[in-house]
Amino acid sequence: MCDPKTMRMEAEKRSLDRTDQEMNLVTIQDGIETAWDRLSSQQPQCGFGQLGVCCNNCAMGPCRIDPFGEKAKRGVCGADVDTIVARNLLDDLCVGASAHSDHGREVVEVMRETARGQAEGYRITDGKKLQRLAAEYGIPVSGRSNEAIAEDLANGMLEEYGCIKNHLQLSDRAPEPTRAIWEKTGIVPRGIDREIVEAMHRIHMGVDADYVNILLHAMRTALGDGWGGSMIATECSDILFGTPKPLSSEVNLGTLSTDKVNVVLHGHNPLLSEMIVAAAEDPGMKQYAEKKGAKGINLVGMCCTGNELLMRSGVPIAGNVLDQELAIATGAVEAMIVDYQCIYPSIPATAACYHTRVITTSRKAKIPGAEYMEFHPKTALATAKEIIKRAIDAYPDRDPNRVRIPGKPMKLMAGFSEEAICSALGGTYKPLIDAIVAGSIRGAVGVVGCNNPKIRHDYGHVTLAQELIKRNILVVETGCAAIACGKAGLLLPEAADQAGEGLKGVCNLLGIPPVLHMGSCVDNSRILVMAAKIANELGVGIGDLPIGGAAPEWYSQKAISIGTYFVASGVYTVLGIPPKIFGSQNVLTLLADGVKGITNSSFAVEPDPVKAADLLEAEIERKRTALKI
Amino acid sequence: MKTVFVRQERCVGCRHCEVACAIEHSLGRNLLSAIQEKKVSYPRIYVESDDAYQTFPNRCRHCDPAPCMQVCPTGALYRDEETGSVLVAYEKCIQCAVCAMACPFGIISFSQVHELDTNREVNTKCDDCIRRQREGSIPACAEACKTGALIFGDADDLIRTSRIDFTARLIGSRGAEISLPAVPENVSAYRKIMETVAGL
Numbered sequence: 001m002c003d004p005k006t007m008r009m010e011a012e013k014r015s016l017d018r019t020d021q022e023m024n025l026v027t028i029q030d031g032i033e034t035a036w037d038r039l040s041s042q043q044p045q046c047g048f049g050q051l052g053v054c055c056n057n058c059a060m061g062p063c064r065i066d067p068f069g070e071k072a073k074r075g076v077c078g079a080d081v082d083t084i085v086a087r088n089l090l091d092d093l094c095v096g097a098s099a100h101s102d103h104g105r106e107v108v109e110v111m112r113e114t115a116r117g118q119a120e121g122y123r124i125t126d127g128k129k130l131q132r133l134a135a136e137y138g139i140p141v142s143g144r145s146n147e148a149i150a151e152d153l154a155n156g157m158l159e160e161y162g163c164i165k166n167h168l169q170l171s172d173r174a175p176e177p178t179r180a181i182w183e184k185t186g187i188v189p190r191g192i193d194r195e196i197v198e199a200m201h202r203i204h205m206g207v208d209a210d211y212v213n214i215l216l217h218a219m220r221t222a223l224g225d226g227w228g229g230s231m232i233a234t235e236c237s238d239i240l241f242g243t244p245k246p247l248s249s250e251v252n253l254g255t256l257s258t259d260k261v262n263v264v265l266h267g268h269n270p271l272l273s274e275m276i277v278a279a280a281e282d283p284g285m286k287q288y289a290e291k292k293g294a295k296g297i298n299l300v301g302m303c304c305t306g307n308e309l310l311m312r313s314g315v316p317i318a319g320n321v322l323d324q325e326l327a328i329a330t331g332a333v334e335a336m337i338v339d340y341q342c343i344y345p346s347i348p349a350t351a352a353c354y355h356t357r358v359i360t361t362s363r364k365a366k367i368p369g370a371e372y373m374e375f376h377p378k379t380a381l382a383t384a385k386e387i388i389k390r391a392i393d394a395y396p397d398r399d400p401n402r403v404r405i406p407g408k409p410m411k412l413m414a415g416f417s418e419e420a421i422c423s424a425l426g427g428t429y430k431p432l433i434d435a436i437v438a439g440s441i442r443g444a445v446g447v448v449g450c451n452n453p454k455i456r457h458d459y460g461h462v463t464l465a466q467e468l469i470k471r472n473i474l475v476v477e478t479g480c481a482a483i484a485c486g487k488a489g490l491l492l493p494e495a496a497d498q499a500g501e502g503l504k505g506v507c508n509l510l511g512i513p514p515v516l517h518m519g520s521c522v523d524n525s526r527i528l529v530m531a532a533k534i535a536n537e538l539g540v541g542i543g544d545l546p547i548g549g550a551a552p553e554w555y556s557q558k559a560i561s562i563g564t565y566f567v568a569s570g571v572y573t574v575l576g577i578p579p580k581i582f583g584s585q586n587v588l589t590l591l592a593d594g595v596k597g598i599t600n601s602s603f604a605v606e607p608d609p610v611k612a613a614d615l616l617e618a619e620i621e622r623k624r625t626a627l628k629i
Numbered sequence: 630m631k632t633v634f635v636r637q638e639r640c641v642g643c644r645h646c647e648v649a650c651a652i653e654h655s656l657g658r659n660l661l662s663a664i665q666e667k668k669v670s671y672p673r674i675y676v677e678s679d680d681a682y683q684t685f686p687n688r689c690r691h692c693d694p695a696p697c698m699q700v701c702p703t704g705a706l707y708r709d710e711e712t713g714s715v716l717v718a719y720e721k722c723i724q725c726a727v728c729a730m731a732c733p734f735g736i737i738s739f740s741q742v743h744e745l746d747t748n749r750e751v752n753t754k755c756d757d758c759i760r761r762q763r764e765g766s767i768p769a770c771a772e773a774c775k776t777g778a779l780i781f782g783d784a785d786d787l788i789r790t791s792r793i794d795f796t797a798r799l800i801g802s803r804g805a806e807i808s809l810p811a812v813p814e815n816v817s818a819y820r821k822i823m824e825t826v827a828g829l
Contacts, residue, residue: 044678047641048775051819067816068639070777454826577826582819607826 022406051583096561101229112154121381177541189224226565250409267339270308304520320480335391440502443620449551458484460552467613543570543600552576639778642684647672649773689755714757
């Protein structure tokens with residue numbers, strides 16, 4: 001591919017956003033390898049794997065079932081295609097649930113150390129939320145210091161992980177009719193780690209062979225994530241760093257600076273990155289940067305670490321998961337600081353083409369070729385300063401002839417925590433419910449999830465959000481989906497002009513965008529809480545609400561867990577990429593249809609975002625009719 | 630005439646045939662030793678995909694007359710009379726690649742072989758697993774295929790099966806027996822979705 005026109009066409013085919021297209025062109029011209037190249041070199045991808053019919057669990061295998069039904073119908077152990085597909089799905093889901101929940105555990109642990117005065121630079125920022133949560137956990141608050149309450153709350157939350165009380169406290173937030181369904185079906189989450197360990201047990205040869213039973217446990221495990229691990233991550237991050245409030249900031253690769261030290265904060269956990277934000281404000285750091293010839297320090301976020309920082313501190317966000325290599329290709333990134341999840345292991349190799357330093361910070365996530373600076377809450381601020389110093393030290397090595405920053409940043413509005421949305425509505429969901437009952441807003445859809453090079457970067461998210469708002473459906477977003485819509489200008493109040501008349505009127509009245517940024521991927525728990533509160537106000541279950549979910553460009557096992565806790569909570573969910581379950585017609589039928597009889601919700605797969613909007617709209621109208629509105 | 634027949638609709642792109650082929654042509658004929666041999670044994674069958682994620686296992690068809698044989702200036706390509714396979718006398722190959730230019734299927738490639746003492750890269754096209762056939766086994770690719778996309782047998786028999794199946798489908802309304810199952814609904818659904826994904 002060396003013809004300029006072909007290269008440009010390829011760059012435009014890869015990404016929707018213009019700044020991303022520009023950087024894609026640079027990587028193609030310069031031969032910088034990206035995920036798109038690797039996807040192409042992986043073709044063809046194994047069909048047994050894609051259909052989920054390959055079992056590599058034990059040493060009698062690996063086994064694979066002939067999806068055409070002619071050759072092998074069972075693995076060596078005797079497992080049939082339904083068992084294998086369901087087990088593999090549960091396995092993937094556990095990885096996702098573990099990622100969210102282990103992230104949550106770290107935040108609680110830091111909250112506990114903060115309470116004990118053992119965490120440098122951290123403090124209890126949202127005391128009110130702390131007290132509200134303490135009340136939920138039955139922890140006395142009156143006359144006690146925030147620290148004392150926080151320590152008890154942290155211990156209470158840590159108990160949820162391996163708990164022996166057989167019930168997750170935060171799952172009580174679900175409306176009674178929803179909980180009744182869980183009780184009846186036997187999928188009430190008992191403990192966050194417990195469900196995952198039990199899932200691993202069931203996956204072992206000769207344990208659970210009944211695909212229905214396996215998938216029910218998948219729901220239970222996912223609920224332990226959504227109403228447990230993820231929710232704990234959100235709530236404790238709010239307590240430590242503040243509950244997000246609406247704010248303005250900027251997005252896309254144009255947020256990188258031509259004359260400042262650019263530090264990209266990439267990953268998922270706000271614990272260290274919040275300290276880096278604090279450290280960057282140190283006047284000594286700025287002076288040091290100036291000494292090295294820079295005009296200052298420019299912190300930008302990426303992926304969900306970026307979302308966490310954007311939501312609470314308004315730190316500009318350079319992009320979503322497919323932007324990590326493109327950001328480095330600007331030649332203007334001094335350091336990419338990563339914590340964990342969604343960091344391409346090839347990032348140090350990409351960085352090696354430039355002066356960029358990749359710094360890993362978590363004991364759980366080391367990458368060969370990167371520098372390692374271990375993060376400890378005790379010394380977090382000092383580590384953060386040292387990391388920034390290393391970034392500044394790289395600035396003189398920047399080659400100005402290779403710097404290409406593609407265009408100007410797009411403005412956006414973020415910070416819509418559940419609390420912020422409720423307060424924008426005047427402290428109660430009644431105005432939103434009235435608008436839905438009146439029909440000016442037909443319903444709401446959570447558009448969430450990742451990027452996947454199999455679908456044009458951001459195209460699925462942006463097109464689906466545009467289609468939904470046109471049809472007067474409010475969109476709430478998290479994760480890479482929210483960043484995609486930010487780049488496209490949909491997170492601005494002005495984007496209400498693209499919405500249908502009813503939604504436009506409500507947005508203009510409240511001064512909010514038609515697409516609301518609710519945070520990182522663990523913050524899908526905010527969507528659950530919001531749905532629960534609205535359902536409670538109406539006295540119905542979440543499954544009765546005219547709402548939906550979508551993951552148009554998902555790639556991660558975390559998305560499987562999110563999709564499953566959405567469906568298990570009653571939210572119809574459309575996936576843009578097929579999960580690895582198509583080898584089993586029975587599993588497909590159960591998830592696309594059978595589960596409706598249990599939770600009044602199901603999964604659908606539809607890559608075309610316009611058709612996905614049709615499906616979501618039809619579901620919303622079905623539920624409106626059932627509610628007689 | 631015996632051949633490896635390809636049923637494209639059955640190929641799932643697992644590339645198990647490629648691995649089995651490489652192992653068969655390695656010195657040790659064993660996976661674990663094959664990946665460590667100095668002269669790497671590369672597959673002689675190629676599973677390629679189009680933009681819509683459809684796959685096709687492409688290998689030498691052992692044509693007769695074979696264009697590659699006809700153009701080879703040194704007579705390095707010859708036919709095994711017993712099996713009809715087109716084989717390469719590595720020591721006679723001069724790396725001119727004219728055979729590759731003549732091949733209608735584009736399946737000829739060049740690499741080092743353990744059969745030669747030198748490091749010359751010679752025509753290492755499919756040899757129809759002549760060694761295995763003489764040992765009484767079927768070609769490694771067909772043996773490895775777990776979906777029946779590659780089947781070894783008498784060409785006429787295999788073609789007849791397809792023909793009868795086609796006829797049965799054509800007159801299916803009269804209750805004729807279909808010997809080959811159609812592509813199952815779930816698999817077609819998956820392929821249709823991936824086609825949409827590729828088209829976005």
